[in-house]
Amino acid sequence: MDLKFTPEEEAFRDEVRTFLAEKLPQRLSDKMRKGQHLTKAEHEEWHAILNARGWLANHWPVDWGGTGWTVIQRFIFETETALANAPRVLPFGLSMIGPVLLKYGSEEQKRKWLPRILDGSDWWCQGYSEPGAGSDLASLKTSAVRDGDHYVVNGQKTWTTLGQYANMMFCLVRTATDGKKQDGISFLLIDMATPGIEVRPIRLLSGDHEVNEVFFTDVRVPVENLVGEENRGWTYAKYLLTYERTNIAGVGSSMAALGDLKDIARTQRRGGRPLAEDPQFAARLARLEIELENMKTTNMRVLAAAGAGAAPVAESSMLKIRGTEIRQTIDDLMRRAAGTYARPWVPESFEGGWNGEPVGPEWAGPVATQYFNNRKLSIFGGSNEVQREIITKAILEL
Amino acid sequence: MDFSLGEDRQMLVDSLSRFLADKYPFATRTAAAFEGTGWSRALWGQLAELGAIGALFDESVGGFGGSPFDVGVVFGELGRALVTGPWLATLQAGHVLAAAGLTDDLAAVIAGDVLIGYAEEEGDTWFDPAAIETRATASGDGWVIDGAKAVVACAGSVDRLLVVAQTEAGLSTFLVERDAPGLTVHDYLLVDGGSAGDVTFAATPARLVGVAGEAGPVIEAARALGLVALAWEGVAVMDVLRDQTLDYLRTRKQFGIQIGKFQALQHRMATIALEIEQARSAAINAADSFSADRIVRERAASAAKVTIGKAGSLAAEEAIQMHGGIGMTWELALSHYAKRLMMIGHELGDEDYHLARYIELGRERIAEEA
Numbered sequence: 001m002d003l004k005f006t007p008e009e010e011a012f013r014d015e016v017r018t019f020l021a022e023k024l025p026q027r028l029s030d031k032m033r034k035g036q037h038l039t040k041a042e043h044e045e046w047h048a049i050l051n052a053r054g055w056l057a058n059h060w061p062v063d064w065g066g067t068g069w070t071v072i073q074r075f076i077f078e079t080e081t082a083l084a085n086a087p088r089v090l091p092f093g094l095s096m097i098g099p100v101l102l103k104y105g106s107e108e109q110k111r112k113w114l115p116r117i118l119d120g121s122d123w124w125c126q127g128y129s130e131p132g133a134g135s136d137l138a139s140l141k142t143s144a145v146r147d148g149d150h151y152v153v154n155g156q157k158t159w160t161t162l163g164q165y166a167n168m169m170f171c172l173v174r175t176a177t178d179g180k181k182q183d184g185i186s187f188l189l190i191d192m193a194t195p196g197i198e199v200r201p202i203r204l205l206s207g208d209h210e211v212n213e214v215f216f217t218d219v220r221v222p223v224e225n226l227v228g229e230e231n232r233g234w235t236y237a238k239y240l241l242t243y244e245r246t247n248i249a250g251v252g253s254s255m256a257a258l259g260d261l262k263d264i265a266r267t268q269r270r271g272g273r274p275l276a277e278d279p280q281f282a283a284r285l286a287r288l289e290i291e292l293e294n295m296k297t298t299n300m301r302v303l304a305a306a307g308a309g310a311a312p313v314a315e316s317s318m319l320k321i322r323g324t325e326i327r328q329t330i331d332d333l334m335r336r337a338a339g340t341y342a343r344p345w346v347p348e349s350f351e352g353g354w355n356g357e358p359v360g361p362e363w364a365g366p367v368a369t370q371y372f373n374n375r376k377l378s379i380f381g382g383s384n385e386v387q388r389e390i391i392t393k394a395i396l397e398l
Numbered sequence: 399m400d401f402s403l404g405e406d407r408q409m410l411v412d413s414l415s416r417f418l419a420d421k422y423p424f425a426t427r428t429a430a431a432f433e434g435t436g437w438s439r440a441l442w443g444q445l446a447e448l449g450a451i452g453a454l455f456d457e458s459v460g461g462f463g464g465s466p467f468d469v470g471v472v473f474g475e476l477g478r479a480l481v482t483g484p485w486l487a488t489l490q491a492g493h494v495l496a497a498a499g500l501t502d503d504l505a506a507v508i509a510g511d512v513l514i515g516y517a518e519e520e521g522d523t524w525f526d527p528a529a530i531e532t533r534a535t536a537s538g539d540g541w542v543i544d545g546a547k548a549v550v551a552c553a554g555s556v557d558r559l560l561v562v563a564q565t566e567a568g569l570s571t572f573l574v575e576r577d578a579p580g581l582t583v584h585d586y587l588l589v590d591g592g593s594a595g596d597v598t599f600a601a602t603p604a605r606l607v608g609v610a611g612e613a614g615p616v617i618e619a620a621r622a623l624g625l626v627a628l629a630w631e632g633v634a635v636m637d638v639l640r641d642q643t644l645d646y647l648r649t650r651k652q653f654g655i656q657i658g659k660f661q662a663l664q665h666r667m668a669t670i671a672l673e674i675e676q677a678r679s680a681a682i683n684a685a686d687s688f689s690a691d692r693i694v695r696e697r698a699a700s701a702a703k704v705t706i707g708k709a710g711s712l713a714a715e716e717a718i719q720m721h722g723g724i725g726m727t728w729e730l731a732l733s734h735y736a737k738r739l740m741m742i743g744h745e746l747g748d749e750d751y752h753l754a755r756y757i758e759l760g761r762e763r764i765a766e767e768a
Binding site: 129132134135136139158159202203204205207211269270271272278279280281284332335336338339340341342343344345346357359360368369371372375376378379380383384385388 | 654
């Protein structure tokens with residue numbers, strides 16, 4: 001066994017670091033570090049910077065603008081960008097609809113949509129969950145009825161992340177009601193400007209607006225926007241959910257956040273000494289660090305297996321569960337570290353350009369909001385309960 | 399043993415509960431808690447009329463209750479309705495006034511005519527009064543205060559503050575008018591609703607409460623009573639979270655059946671129910687031990703805060719998780735109960751502080767006995 005990176009991988013890491021040092025605008029990394037919201041334009045700016053270097057769709061085939069990186073290189077890239085407080089690459093176009101089109105889309109669809117993902121022409125959103133179809137996604141009811149050259153879509157989607165910015169949605173619709181519920185689902189690409197679509201914001205408990213409800217009333221979608229075959233959408237939907245799991249544990253982002261937490265523990269004073277010397281807090285911090293170190297190696301083991309051709313479905317579930325638990329523990333310790341200053345709520349301070357007087361230590365401003373907001377991590381992307389079901393069935397065979 | 403509340407206390411609970419259910423539904427509460435001062439002065443007056451403030455104080459000082467169980471049931475009802483406002487401050491400051499025999503000042507508070515804040519904690523004190531740096535110095539016939547206090551509940555909207563400050567003689571308490579010279583408030587809303595402010599004093603005139611240098615034991619007892627209040631409030635919030643989650647498990651269907659039929663969720667709910675009963679016992683213990691000697695009182699208060707912290711995190715996080723996405727939304731009352739419960743963990747000392755304190759008090763007891 002050898003857990004070290006190869007010299008080539010080390011060189012690649014240096015290349016990524018140099019790129020980040022040169023090209024990542026400090027304006028963006030400052031906002032990320034402060035836990036502030038990125039605007040639509042700022043997300044697009046970072047995508048454009050990566051695209052200019054050819055690294056935006058690093059996991060796509062080279063012919064379509066990918067890099068040919070190994071899974072280890074992708075892991076290094078994801079970790080380094082997180083450590084540098086770079087914005088995350090939004091997954092909706094790059095890691096969701098892109099790979100589905102690459103695998104199941106027609107040549108025409110690939111030629112039409114993939115370049116528009118790379119150059120930022122389209123902002124995609126996901127039309128999966130419905131009020132009655134969450135963990136039980138296959139029970140979705142939004143209907144699409146064929147009418148000449150169009151499908152007519154009626155129904156409702158929910159939890160549509162950043163749908164307020166999107167001009168396109170990939171959407172699961174019901175095209176048949178007889179037979180197994182999984183067998184009547186189709187995968188449509190919908191222009192959000194089509195008449196009959198209404199996007200309504202959902203306010204989260206943290207006060208943030210990042211998810212939406214989307215209502216469809218007699219929305220006409222051209223049949224050429226059907227991906228693959230009618231009633232085969234469940235296969236494509238599942239592919240999307242299992243694709244691109246190299247970063248599902250969020251190890252890089254947790255390493256960056258743990259670094260911030262340790263800095264805070266060293267400087268924040270509690271009872272006349274640094275918080276890091278408080279036995280209770282030190283124990284919490286140590287347990288977290290041990291868990292994250294273990295996760296790093298678990299993640300690398302899964303990546304190595306994937307690189308050798310394995311399809312790590314249940315292992316991905318393990319990464320998702322523990323990765324999100326670790327991130328939530330970091331947020332939990334951040335709020336504990338803030339003490340009484342976890343309580344103030346100044347939502348204006350989460351926007352860039354805010355010049356108000358901070359309340360308490362600057363880092364404490366967003367910690368409670370972030371703690372509450374990140375409760376979503378164990379709910380979305382297949383709840384951690386659903387992931388445990390997958391482990392139970394796929395590995396444990398119970 | 400008798401674990402019943404008793405007839406008078408039950409009547410108080412019933413009248414507060416009915417009033418709040420009727421006059422302070424969730425939409426009203428959300429509006430009050432996140433706009434303007436973050437709390438409703440009109441509601442304060444109505445609750446004062448119903449006796450919610452008087453119940454916090456003994457007859458000898460103008461109230462009609464004052465036992466820790468009276469305090470507990472009032473805060474339980476406030477918690478069930480997520481009422482914001484300077485309740486905890488009134489409890490703590492009122493008991494400091496009572497201990498000093500300032501019954502006229504207290505009477506105005508009980509009547510709801512004067513609103514009082516309580517300013518003890520500072521940015522770096524981490525719940526430890528010995529670390530307080532705000533200083534009061536004698537000046538002519540009175541005193542002046544210099545320093546700063548952190549996250550003082552409703553600081554921008556009360557009439558006066560009870561301030562804990564160091565003097566040459568040691569910890570002392572003072573009354574300061576909010577419009578006094580040299581006093582500034584930077585106020586803001588709180589994550590779980592309501593407001594607080596950071597307060598600075600620059601040669602601000604103040605009136606001594608009690609005897610200079612002898613406030614330590616008084617504020618410690620007031621905090622213990624505050625911990626009783628938070629424990630009962632926390633348990634009430636947990637009860638609501640449990641009931642709302644059970645309702646959801648019984649009605650939400652996925653995979654063709656109620657999700658409450660899944661054993662994985664059933665066992666987690668059973669654990670939550672158990673933890674809440676342990677928390678309720680801790681809250682009862684803290685109330686019961688309040689009149690015991692200092693170490694017994696303080697250990698029970700810290701034990702309650704540790705228990706509420708542990709059970710509260712579990713109840714809040716699991717309630718959200720079992721609701722799924724809908725549990726993350728502002729529109730659902732549940733998320734506001736979860737926020738309140740987590741933020742109770744940040745008031746009057748957190749779980750880790752009180753665990754350390756519990757250990758320390760145990761050592762003191764052993765040393766006393768030796």
